[in-house]
Amino acid sequence: MKFIPTKIADVIVIEPEVFGDNRGFFMETWHAEKFAAGGIEADFVQDNHSRSAQGILRGLHYQVTKPQGKLVRVLSGEVFDVVVDLRKKSATFGQWVGIHLSGENKKMLWVPPGFAHGFYVTSPQADFFYKCTDFYAPEYERAIRWDDPGLGINWPLVEGKPPILAPKDEAAALFKDAECY
Numbered sequence: 001m002k003f004i005p006t007k008i009a010d011v012i013v014i015e016p017e018v019f020g021d022n023r024g025f026f027m028e029t030w031h032a033e034k035f036a037a038g039g040i041e042a043d044f045v046q047d048n049h050s051r052s053a054q055g056i057l058r059g060l061h062y063q064v065t066k067p068q069g070k071l072v073r074v075l076s077g078e079v080f081d082v083v084v085d086l087r088k089k090s091a092t093f094g095q096w097v098g099i100h101l102s103g104e105n106k107k108m109l110w111v112p113p114g115f116a117h118g119f120y121v122t123s124p125q126a127d128f129f130y131k132c133t134d135f136y137a138p139e140y141e142r143a144i145r146w147d148d149p150g151l152g153i154n155w156p157l158v159e160g161k162p163p164i165l166a167p168k169d170e171a172a173a174l175f176k177d178a179e180c181y
Contacts (some may be wrong), residue, residue: 001014001035002015010111012039013107051126054123058166059118060143061143063137069108072107073129077124077127078126080099081099081119085149114181116142
């Protein structure tokens with residue numbers, strides 16, 4: 001496996017070694033010792049799987065208490081995945097990283113605790129899978145606007161179509177008003 005730091009050093013792209021032939025492929029998606037050697041030590045307590053149609057934008061979500069680290073990947077389809085640093089004492093506070101994850105490229109992304117996370121579906125449909133280091137706690141969940149002008153995230157939106165949002169994402173706070181770590 002390759003562990004590739006992004007412009008925010010704690011956010012890491014993982015490129016697994018894929019073994020394939022005419023029967024299909026095999027790859028490891030989690031190996032505690034290899035991930036620790038790559039700078040990711042995590043104890044996962046919950047797995048989640050969502051399916052979304054093209055144009056769905058989920059996020060930017062985080063929990064102010066019981067923050068979750070997430071190991072995210074796409075099983076089928078493609079998304080543009082975004083993380084925003086919410087750690088006030090970080091040199092990269094308020095910065096974001098975006099990466100295309102797909103069933104084809106098989107890349108994974110490590111989202112450490114202290115970050116907001118979201119994704120936008122660019123393919124006709126996508127199955128999104130992620131492991132979490134803490135349990136979902138809806139009472140602590142918060143959201144930041146996906147189109148916050150202060151963040152300036154360059155989402156690769158389908159031309160002529162606004163993203164499809166959940167009501168909580170439509171009502172999300174601006175970054176300047178968000179609760180941070």
